[in-house]
């Protein structure tokens with residue numbers, strides 16, 4: 053018999069109040085009733101405590117050795133929220149019996165009892181909490197000042213762990229009298245992230261016996277995070293210390309009394325599937341992407357994504373907004389002015405002070421004010437960029453704005469201090485942007501070697517493939533698209549293969565391809581009906597002896613004038629340096645960049661990280677209790693994603709939004725991403741599987757990560773595999789603690805429901821795919837969780853943070869093109885020969901407004917001071933299970949070591965792809981970061 057016995061006390065408060073809400077960070081089980089109380093007019097409405105129960109833990113649940121050294125009572129929780137009434141649930145573990153016959157303890161208890169008896173039957177307590185930083189905008193703050201409840205306070209009530217409430221139908225603990233935090237009203241003003249200590253005095257009711265839990269009610273507007281409650285001299289028990297913390301239990305190991313509430317809480321989180329969801333709701337549900345278009349605006353009609361074989365898509369979070377009258381299949385859109393109010397479950401809202409909040413405002417402002425204003429401005433001044441120097445001037449001298457009224461109006465509408473820095477009024481030109489890193493050290497961004505290097509160490513290093521056949525053939529249906537096979541011939545490349553034949557080069561894994569032809573060709577005819585004129589491209593590359601790549605040929609294709617069935621019309625360009633051919637070669641590379649930029653943003657960034665992750669978040673919250681170990685494992689990796697995705701639907705990826713304005717497929721952008729989702733295969737998101745599939749590596753059990761890279765110096769893969777393996781080891785250690793064998797996986801009904809829901813409700817358009825892990829073994833769980841963490845952390849970072857540093861110079865990395873290569877004998881061709889810069893600029897659209905948008909986003913994406921990167925958590929008390937804590941510590945150490953390894957590799961000249969001709973080190977997968985625009989650091993989640 054263990055010397056310690058433990059008891060579970062669970063308290064759940066049922067609240068009335070539509071504003072009641074909880075930031076579920078680490079909370080236990082709780083629920084909130086969906087009420088309709090108007091906080092401002094009916095402040096007196098009470099909430100009721102619904103449930104309180106306790107029951108013994110199974111005998112096998114013995115406190116870890118380390119915990120025995122800690123205080124005897126622990127609570128889980130709590131974010132208390134605006135405006136008040138929130139309460140919650142917290143779970144408590146309490147030591148009922150101490151080590152037998154401890155004379156020191158017995159003496160202490162005697163003393164405490166004596167103290168209590170002399171203190172007029174009152175119990176003194178101390179509460180430590182941290183106020184949340186106020187993220188409200190000015191108007192909201194003002195509203196809340198005006199409508200502030202007159203009697204704002206925070207009160208606590210003790211709940212008995214041993215005596216039930218005789219008036220209640222079910223077993224629930226006796227509730228003590230409310231006691232208020234002393235001095236609360238006088239300590240409210242500075243909203244800083246500092247700890248505050250408050251006293252509280254409880255009237256002691258003997259029927260409480262032993263406090264096993266407490267309710268805390270916040271009637272004020274300010275949110276806070278409760279850290280601890282310490283009770284002094286509890287009769288018969290002495291000092292009791294509650295630490296807000298989370299406990300972890302598999303469903304089968306959960307104390308019986310908790311199981312019901314654990315399940316009930318999940319029912320609440322799943323909601324009813326009906327009605328419009330409000331700000332205070334904590335309901336996670338699924339919906340189609342039927343909110344991107346606007347049926348009432350003929351220019352903004354867009355297909356519904358998801359729910360069809362034509363446009364399959366991952367699901368998004370449901371908002372329940374009314375459906376359009378004109379097209380009831382579509383959800384109505386929020387007015388633009390209310391963009392930031394788009395529903396996401398309360399716990400998913402940005403709840404911390406970070407750049408994302410600024411970014412949200414900035415995106416809104418850019419969209420609402422700047423882009424239209426600048427479009428007007430640049431429509432009036434179409435000849436601003438005639439030479440390459442004009443563009444450099446943008447970076448070095450700022451954007452010229454002749455209209456001072458415009459500037460003033462932007463300044464007025466753009467109140468953020470950070471933005472004001474860009475809108476200079478000190479005589480300097482406004483909108484002066486930092487020189488993108490890629491041209492900072494060296495102006496070699498035009499070099500073929502840099503063009504190729506960025507396929508291995510740029511912002512989109514996830515598309516390049518090993519070439520397995522020459523000429524490349526197409527998998528597009530010939531009945532629909534005719535002959536789409538490549539028109540490249542051996543003649544095009546044979547003299548540049550280091551003495552090898554084409555077949556020998558392929559056999560020796562020296563040929564690679566960046567193929568955007570397959571993805572884009574089916575849409576090219578439509579895309580070219582917009583202001584875009586572009587090609588679908590295939591780029592062939594050769595791996596040189598020094599480990600760098602060089603482009604051999606670029607094939608530019610577009611659909612036949614007389615119909616798709618007649619196949620592609622293609623031309624093949626090979627490297628040239630001088631004359632018209634040199635300009636055309638540069639243009640060919642630019643078209644590749646245009647293709648790659650759009651594919652990157654739509655598919656590699658948005659679809660493969662943001663969009664595919666959201667269903668996992670929804671399913672996790674609906675099916676895994678906050679007590680569940682897998683919930684705890686994944687939760688940090690879901691931070692802010694639903695919020696940024698929702699804001700994205702409102703301002704970025706919607707019809708006419710920023711994405712459509714800044715990627716070449718224009719209004720077809722999102723439906724192309726839906727077509728690309730057809731090819732998404734969950735297990736292939738694992739980095740090793742992805743590399744093998746792309747022919748960039750082969751399986752090799754003797755290699756450290758189980759695969760051998762075919763380009764040894766492939767920085768994304770080299771760094772990525774280190775990170776991947778570190779994540780996998782951590783996940784394996786963690787899962788092995790809770791799942792001792794496969795049977796435990798199979799019997800975990802929450803886990804099984806979670807996985808079923810991921811497939812059937814989160815990614816239902818792919819539910820019949822045979823590749824889904826069956827989730828019957830620990831190995832499958834480990835691989836699955838590793839993939840999710842990889843996608844949300846390192847993969848997102850690899851394709852996100854380098855956007856401005858690598859792609860901020862639109863001459864070599866344009867995102868749009870507006871005409872095809874001029875034909876021989878035309879005036880345009882003559883101009884191309886005589887004035888190549890002008891011809892280049894006329895072909896490649898340098899959109900100042902898009903530079904503006906990207907630049908601002910980049911500036912706003914600077915790492916903030918509270919960034920939580922891989923290997924860190926926002927609290928060190930995220931679990932009390934010591935083995936997982938130790939494993940997490942090892943994970944952090946490993947990541948630090950990786951950091952150092954990458955730094956060392958970056959110093960070695962022999963790794964040429966790490967620095968390239970532009971002298972720009974590959975740092976995107978360095979795990980840690982400092983504050984600011986660092987171009988490195990791996991945040992835990994997809995948060996921007």
Ligand SMILES: [Fe+2]
Pocket residue numbers: 657662848852994995996
């Ligand atoms: Fe992102």
